[in-house]
Amino acid sequence: xxxxxxxxxxxxxxxxxxxxxxxxxxxxxxxxxxxxxxxxxxxxxxxxxxxxxxxxxxxxxxxxxxxxxxxxxxxxxxxxxxxxxxxxxxxxxxxxxxxxxxxxxxxxxxxxxxxxxxxxxxxxxxxxxxxxxxxxxxxxxxxxxxxxxxxxxxxxxxxxx
Numbered sequence: 001x002x003x004x005x006x007x008x009x010x011x012x013x014x015x016x017x018x019x020x021x022x023x024x025x026x027x028x029x030x031x032x033x034x035x036x037x038x039x040x041x042x043x044x045x046x047x048x049x050x051x052x053x054x055x056x057x058x059x060x061x062x063x064x065x066x067x068x069x070x071x072x073x074x075x076x077x078x079x080x081x082x083x084x085x086x087x088x089x090x091x092x093x094x095x096x097x098x099x100x101x102x103x104x105x106x107x108x109x110x111x112x113x114x115x116x117x118x119x120x121x122x123x124x125x126x127x128x129x130x131x132x133x134x135x136x137x138x139x140x141x142x143x144x145x146x147x148x149x150x151x152x153x154x155x156x157x158x159x160x161x
Contacts, residue, residue, distance in 0.1 A: 029102040034132040037079065039095060043067050043129035045083040050094075050155040052108055052147040055079040056139045068131060078139035082110050082147055083129045090122035091115025096132045097150070104143040111150045 044067045045051055055061035055071065056078050064071050064081045073079040084094040091114065098109040110130070115121050145158045 029100050029107075032099040032101050032106070032134050032138045034080070034096065034099050034134050035077070036096075037071075037073055037131040037133055039093065039128070039130040040068070041090060041093070041126045041128050043081075043083055043127045044069075045127045045129060046086055048085045050085050050112075050147055051081075051083040052145055052156060052158055053081045053083075054106065054139055054142060054145055054158075055081070056136075056142070064131075068129060071131065073131075073133045076136055077133040078136055079131055079133050080108060080139075081129055081131050082108060083127065084112055086125060086127045088125065089115065090124060090126055091119055092126055092128050093130075094128045095130050099132075099134060099138075101138055104141055106139070106142050106145045107148055108145065109148050109150075109152075112155075 053060055053064050053067070055064045055073075061071065061079065064079055067083065068081055071079050071081075080096070080099075082094055082096055084092055093111075093113040095111045095113075096108060097111050100107040100109070143159060146154050147156045148154050
């Protein structure tokens with residue numbers, strides 16, 4: 001009937017405007033834009049394992065400030081710190097290359113750099129870190145954050161923050 005046809009097109013138009021998602025709260029993966037707030041070879045992250053901190057809460061932001069010092073990120077943005085882990089020499093670095101949000105998971109993709117075996121490097125302990133920031137809405141409602149390396153392998157997963 002004509003009414004059914006009009007109703008069908010109205011529903012189709014509403015679904016198209018909503019992105020076509022049939023289930024509320026479920027969204028496919030999407031890239032998240034971020035701003036670069038600098039990197040360092042000397043964070044205070046003393047563990048050898050990689051680490052990631054999303055400063056969405058006061059306690060997480062305090063952890064970032066403990067590891068990086070003063071975090072100069074405006075309040076409407078959420079800082080994210082990635083840490084390569086403590087290294088025995090210089091020549092190491094970490095840099096966020098992409099952030100992806102899928103439902104309640106945030107994937108932080110980073111390039112982990114190591115010096116070539118024959119490189120001349122400083123003989124000092126280093127702890128490379130990179131600080132970026134995302135819009136507050138992109139960091140709300142997270143249940144899991146995964147730090148992935150350039151090959152797509154997970155280096156660390158943080159849950160329940």
